[in-house]
Amino acid sequence: MITKTVENVQEALQGVKDGMTFMLGGFGLCGIPENSIAELKRLNIKNLTCISNNAGVDDFGLGLLLHKKQIDKMISSYVGENEIFEKQMLSGELEVELIPQGTLAARCQAAQQGFPAIYTPAGYGTEVAMNKETREFDGKMYVLEEAFKADFAFVKAWKGDRAGNLIFKGTARNFNPVMCGAAKITVAEVEELVEPGELDPNQIHIPGIFVQRIFQGANYEKRIEQRTVRQKA
Numbered sequence: 001m002i003t004k005t006v007e008n009v010q011e012a013l014q015g016v017k018d019g020m021t022f023m024l025g026g027f028g029l030c031g032i033p034e035n036s037i038a039e040l041k042r043l044n045i046k047n048l049t050c051i052s053n054n055a056g057v058d059d060f061g062l063g064l065l066l067h068k069k070q071i072d073k074m075i076s077s078y079v080g081e082n083e084i085f086e087k088q089m090l091s092g093e094l095e096v097e098l099i100p101q102g103t104l105a106a107r108c109q110a111a112q113q114g115f116p117a118i119y120t121p122a123g124y125g126t127e128v129a130m131n132k133e134t135r136e137f138d139g140k141m142y143v144l145e146e147a148f149k150a151d152f153a154f155v156k157a158w159k160g161d162r163a164g165n166l167i168f169k170g171t172a173r174n175f176n177p178v179m180c181g182a183a184k185i186t187v188a189e190v191e192e193l194v195e196p197g198e199l200d201p202n203q204i205h206i207p208g209i210f211v212q213r214i215f216q217g218a219n220y221e222k223r224i225e226q227r228t229v230r231q232k233a
Helices: 034-043 063-067 083-091 101-113
Strands: 021-024 048-051 071-076 095-098 117-120 134-137 140-146 152-161 185-194 213-216
Touching: 021 034, 034 063, 034 152, 034 185, 063 083, 101 117, 101 140
Parallel strands: 021 048, 021 152, 048 071, 071 095, 152 185, 185 213
Antiparallel strands: 117 140, 134 140
């Protein structure tokens, strides 16, 4: 029987080291690989390049790694909720590549599917397209964007089985699926780990072929980034 299961997060992250490039799933604080990020913090590896839609908040998500200045470069779409990120970027401590959200997803998916690059209309005529190849298709201009190259992808799913098949829940099905298989090694942490055959095949979002290591996580905080409530009448 095929099994991708490892015992814990420590085993799942074997092989990570300074200077690597990581993909990290999630959108805001939804569906982020909390256990993997906590272990990266504990290991204190440095000079990292992190590809993630956003950089968490000051004391949660990737903000934990920024606190310890473990990240040298962020490739993201939105970083507006993190003051530490802002300070490090403005001081020159942190290199930042901001790209359109759709382009971020497409570059992940290109890596997942084995394509070296994609053409996108997003960013043409702006700073995003500087020093990049452009080409016209059917009267419209496109920018060539290369697929990402990452050493590890860390994703978080609701359920998974020991063969690596994954099901995401609700809006946690965001950047996680396109990052599966988009790096040399994909590590999936799940809230519930089951035996092969227990998942409904029609509900599986990512097949195990895209996952190299899977483990059952624990102590998920599932923090809400911003809570807005209506005042009582």
